[in-house]
Amino acid sequence: SRPPGYDTTDEHIKVCADALNQIGEQNIKMGVRMAPHPHVNSLVQTEHETRLLMKLTDPKYVWLTADTSHLTLGGMDPVVIIKDYWPRIAEIHYKDAPRHLRGSKVVAVPRTGDDAGGHGWFRNLNDADGGGVDFPTIQKFLIAQNFKGWVVLDLDASMIPKGSNMEEVLKGNIKYMVDVLHVDPKTV
Incomplete structure (x- = not known):
């Protein structure tokens, strides 16, 4: 969770970076x-915080999962972060966010309460109000880079609508x- 008072300082990130390096x-x-x-x-x-952590960590020892x-919920553009840290991207989690957050530079989730961890803000790739993440651009970039790492479809329990089930959501x-990202159906 966030430090007391909610604000992370550069010193907090430095302590974290030192631990991650070790x-x-x-x-x-x-x-x-x-x-x-x-x-x-x-x-x-x-x-x-993300850029400072990456700056303070040793690329021989610390990579990034995007x-x-x-x-997106943290006010970042995943396309930019993936491209900027491409040599250090180890894995990517595909999970969407509300459409209105695309391009937003502010943290979207509340500081406290049930939705503070992102629950209630996550979207499935095909949700009608999704589209906060530009998956086609990310997918094209990964293909152009001949990415051989993991791309994980990240399903959170909060993304299963009432009256539905995990199998329907997964389908x-x-x-x-x-259909949209042109992933070979034999690989999913």
């Missing part, structure tokens, strides 16, 4: 990449990935 150095010895992701209502949620929804997301 843990990452040990992880890499075991063949494991450390790749945290910004998360709303956590120590690192804004663009400044969770598209959390980046809708897969349909979007095949």
Whole structure:
């Protein structure tokens, strides 16, 4: 969660970066990449915090997981973050956000309450009010870069509408990935 008073300072990020560098150095010895992701209502949620963390961490030991929804909810453009940190992108989580947040530079979620962690703000790829994330542009970039890492369809329990079930939601997301992003249906 966020520090007391809600505001993360550069010193908080430095302490976090130092810890990630130390843990990452040990992880890499075991063949494991450390790749945290910004998360709303956590120590690192804004663009400044994300960029500072990446600046202060050693690229030999710390990578980045780009969770598209959390980046958007944190006031960032996932396309820009993915491109800017491309050499350090280890994994990408595909999860959408409300359409009206595309291009927003402010943290969208409340500081407290049930929705503070993003729940209630996450969207499926095919939700009518989704579109906060520009998945076609991200997908084209990944293909152009010949990305061989993981792209994970990130489904949160809060994304299952009442009266629906996980299987229906998953089918809708897969349909979007095949029809819009041109993902080979045999790979999903």
